[in-house]
Amino acid sequence: MNKYEIAVVPGDGIGNEVIPASIKVLDVLAVTFGFQLAYKHYDYSCKNFAKVGKMMPDDGLEKLRDCDSIFLGAVGYPGVPDHISLWGLLIPIRRAFDQYINLRPVRLLKGVDSPLKNIGNVDYMIVRENSEGEYSNIGGRFNEGTENEMVKQESIFTKKGVDRVMKYAFELAQKRNNKITSATKSNGIIHTMTYWDERFKEIGTAYPNVEKNQFHIDILCAHFVQHPEWFDVVVASNLFGDILSDLGPAVVGGIGIAAGGNINPEKIFPSMFEPVHGSAPDIAGKNIANPIACFWTGAMMLAHLGELEAAKLLMDAIETLTFSRKVLTRDLGGTATTTEVTNELINIIKNNSFIKI
Numbered sequence: 001m002n003k004y005e006i007a008v009v010p011g012d013g014i015g016n017e018v019i020p021a022s023i024k025v026l027d028v029l030a031v032t033f034g035f036q037l038a039y040k041h042y043d044y045s046c047k048n049f050a051k052v053g054k055m056m057p058d059d060g061l062e063k064l065r066d067c068d069s070i071f072l073g074a075v076g077y078p079g080v081p082d083h084i085s086l087w088g089l090l091i092p093i094r095r096a097f098d099q100y101i102n103l104r105p106v107r108l109l110k111g112v113d114s115p116l117k118n119i120g121n122v123d124y125m126i127v128r129e130n131s132e133g134e135y136s137n138i139g140g141r142f143n144e145g146t147e148n149e150m151v152k153q154e155s156i157f158t159k160k161g162v163d164r165v166m167k168y169a170f171e172l173a174q175k176r177n178n179k180i181t182s183a184t185k186s187n188g189i190i191h192t193m194t195y196w197d198e199r200f201k202e203i204g205t206a207y208p209n210v211e212k213n214q215f216h217i218d219i220l221c222a223h224f225v226q227h228p229e230w231f232d233v234v235v236a237s238n239l240f241g242d243i244l245s246d247l248g249p250a251v252v253g254g255i256g257i258a259a260g261g262n263i264n265p266e267k268i269f270p271s272m273f274e275p276v277h278g279s280a281p282d283i284a285g286k287n288i289a290n291p292i293a294c295f296w297t298g299a300m301m302l303a304h305l306g307e308l309e310a311a312k313l314l315m316d317a318i319e320t321l322t323f324s325r326k327v328l329t330r331d332l333g334g335t336a337t338t339t340e341v342t343n344e345l346i347n348i349i350k351n352n353s354f355i356k357i
């Protein structure tokens with residue numbers, strides 16, 4: 001029997017609701033498909049930072065190193081500045097474990113309403129560079145507090161970093177529909193983004209069958225709204241990918257269903273799976289958070305671990321749930337609680353009551 005060790009970091013706010021809900025679902029799948037999930041829980045969170053001044057202990061990364069995957073809810077807590085959680089936990093994990101791909105699926109699930117009229121079939125993947133780019137800590141303040149005060153923030157684009165994200169995206173495009181779009185802004189950002197374009201072109205020569213497009217980020221945002229059905233694989237830098245992967249899901253049902261994975265493709269280090277949403281302090285503790293983003297994230301984790309059948313069944317169960325529209329949370333137009341949605345999903349899996357869509 002395959003056994004996987006999962007490091008669980010629920011984090012803050014609704015992370016403490018959607019992660020336990022997802023674990024219940026994963027456990028049902030483990031029994032159904034005959035694999036074992038062993039969880040180790042870690043209280044790395046902003047709430048903890050508020051108490052002890054650290055997001056995680058000094059050996060926090062070491063504790064995670066040997067697990068098969070990390071399953072993270074969300075971090076963010078009123079009173080703790082957002083850069084603390086990002087630079088004190090998420091970025092250290094992503095960088096220590098070379099999770100250089102941030103993968104975010106955007107798909108219009110059956111039964112989910114889009115805020116757009118006349119929307120077609122939307123199903124694409126955002127491949128965001130996750131280890132460098134605009135999110136660097138190189139820079140600083142100079143002449144602080146004087147009339148000559150200045151700040152500087154450097155972007156870092158390395159050949160290795162750009163090429164590997166391009167290769168991953170092209171390989172993914174080949175497995176899907178042979179179509180790739182690059183997000184750029186080389187008209188305005190003339191050093192890093194022209195380099196990004198050059199590498200896209202160069203790496204693309206090895207994939208002659210893949211149809212290639214590139215758009216400047218501004219018009220790409222407009223196309224994400226006006227023509228979301230155009231896309232299949234979208235490759236983007238750290239910042240552009242971050243923005244696109246909130247915009248993409250907004251068009252297909254919102255942040256409550258947006259899943260994500262921070263992937264180390266070579267599997268040398270553990271990958272980390274986390275829904276796109278944050279800790280949602282406005283609804284935390286009310287049992288009304290939509291757990292679907294976290295369920296879908298769990299499906300990505302199962303697929304990465306190699307449990308493809310279980311991952312597929314979980315996605316079918318999620319789509320049966322949304323298609324029937326009987327048990328949905330408020331963000332999807334329903335009235336159900338997190339617990340009710342979780343129980344309904346488990347019923348679908350256990351009773352094999354999938355709707356043929």
Ligand SMILES: NC(=O)c1ccc[n+]([C@@H]2O[C@H](COP(=O)([O-])OP(=O)(O)OC[C@H]3O[C@@H](n4cnc5c(N)ncnc54)[C@H](O)[C@@H]3O)[C@@H](O)[C@H]2O)c1
Nearest residue numbers: 074075076077082255256277278279280282283289290331
């Ligand atoms: N990866 C992460 O851990 C992560 C990501 C984004 C934001 N954050 C943090 O979360 C905190 C709140 O940030 P924010 O308000 O900008 O973003 P957020 O995603 O937490 O919330 C944005 C809005 O979406 C709603 N929402 C989010 N997830 C939902 C769900 N599953 N079901 C239903 N509604 C949902 C919230 O109620 C809120 O109205 C901040 O501290 C921020 O830094 C963390």
